[in-house]
Amino acid sequence: MRATILFLLLSLNVAFSQEVPIVKFDRLEKLMQTKSEKIQVINFWATWCAPCVAELPLFEKLNAAQSEKVKVTLVNLDYADQINKVKGFVSRKKMKSDVLLLDEIDYNSWIDRVDTRWQGAIPATLIINTSTGQRKFIDREVKEGELESIIAELK
Amino acid sequence: MKRSLFFLLGVGFMILTAGSPAAYQIGDTVGDFKLKNIDGKTVALSDYKNSKGVIIIFDCNTCPYSKAYTERIIALDKKYDSQGFPVVAINANSPEISPGDSFDEMVDRAKKKNYTFPYLVDETQGVAKAFGATNTPHVFVVVREGQDFKLAYIGAIDDNTRDGSQANKKYVENAVEALLAGKPVETPKTKAIGCGIKWKNS
Numbered sequence: 001m002r003a004t005i006l007f008l009l010l011s012l013n014v015a016f017s018q019e020v021p022i023v024k025f026d027r028l029e030k031l032m033q034t035k036s037e038k039i040q041v042i043n044f045w046a047t048w049c050a051p052c053v054a055e056l057p058l059f060e061k062l063n064a065a066q067s068e069k070v071k072v073t074l075v076n077l078d079y080a081d082q083i084n085k086v087k088g089f090v091s092r093k094k095m096k097s098d099v100l101l102l103d104e105i106d107y108n109s110w111i112d113r114v115d116t117r118w119q120g121a122i123p124a125t126l127i128i129n130t131s132t133g134q135r136k137f138i139d140r141e142v143k144e145g146e147l148e149s150i151i152a153e154l155k
Numbered sequence: 156m157k158r159s160l161f162f163l164l165g166v167g168f169m170i171l172t173a174g175s176p177a178a179y180q181i182g183d184t185v186g187d188f189k190l191k192n193i194d195g196k197t198v199a200l201s202d203y204k205n206s207k208g209v210i211i212i213f214d215c216n217t218c219p220y221s222k223a224y225t226e227r228i229i230a231l232d233k234k235y236d237s238q239g240f241p242v243v244a245i246n247a248n249s250p251e252i253s254p255g256d257s258f259d260e261m262v263d264r265a266k267k268k269n270y271t272f273p274y275l276v277d278e279t280q281g282v283a284k285a286f287g288a289t290n291t292p293h294v295f296v297v298v299r300e301g302q303d304f305k306l307a308y309i310g311a312i313d314d315n316t317r318d319g320s321q322a323n324k325k326y327v328e329n330a331v332e333a334l335l336a337g338k339p340v341e342t343p344k345t346k347a348i349g350c351g352i353k354w355k356n357s
Binding site for chain 2: 119120
């Protein structure tokens with residue numbers, strides 16, 4: 001009996017652990033350009049980037065607290081052949097925000113389309129109000145409470 | 156009154172220096188630097204007075220992009236040292252923030268990978284700041300004109316961070332080939348993708 005419950009719990013856990021689709025830049029461009037009621041919060045990170053990993057909980061917290069008003073997308077920049085590592089990381093940390101693995105290795109072809117100020121280091125975060133076109137780009141770690149105040153500003 | 160004026164001047168100066176990056180631009184003459192190499196000896200840019208130029212690469216031990224590019228950096232030195240464009244690698248990461256970039260770890264990595272070029276420590280991070288290096292690996296190709304070294308290329312090694320054999324645009328090779336041929340560099344500036352340089356806590 002106990003074993004069955006455990007099995008059920010485990011399979012539930014598997015069922016709920018989220019997928020990490022491998023995407024190209026057009027998917028991201030759509031997110032940045034499609035008019036939406038929600039403020040788009042797009043964070044660039046990788047499993048090997050310690051400051052990125054350290055700030056992920058701030059995005060998860062925002063996603064949990066304001067999911068009706070804010071859409072959080074965590075864009076992973078690990079290499080596509082590391083997808084299983086990324087999936088393992090996401091399920092281990094029980095991450096609930098959308099996670100995409102961006103498979104675009106010619107960075108010079110797309111980073112200016114995220115923001116021309118971006119020099120290519122992570123973490124980096126783009127916050128856009130797609131209905132007004134207002135945007136804010138942060139090319140460093142975010143501080144506790146910073147996301148919330150930017151979102152309030154862009155509303 | 157006098158004091159507040161000085162204070163205002165001070166603030167103005169701070170804003171001015173913060174707002175205008177002192178980093179070198181393409182065509183600028185870069186200042187000489189002297190840094191400690193992994194063999195304990197000092198290497199200066201002015202030591203390369205008989206070279207045609209130098210491929211300066213801000214790099215480190217720990218960044219996955221640096222690791223992905225290691226073999227390509229060694230290949231650049233193999234190909235261009237004999238043609239007068241040697242590689243000089245500089246590690247500016249603070250070992251307090253990134254322990255894997257300590258001097259001993261640098262010696263170790265250079266030995267393991269058989270570096271054929273200097274691997275210098277930018278302890279004060281002053282050289283990285285002067286060049287405006289932000290990431291690793293971040294390349295600055297300088298060409299010698301008389302006593303001066305002029306900045307001819309800033310950016311990435313090529314357009315494929317993962318696999319050099321799949322790269323379509325070999326930015327550094329193209330720049331050096333153009334300089335060797337006495338032609339203008341077609342793409343003098345790209346963005347170097349990589350890990351941010353680990354700056355000291357100030």
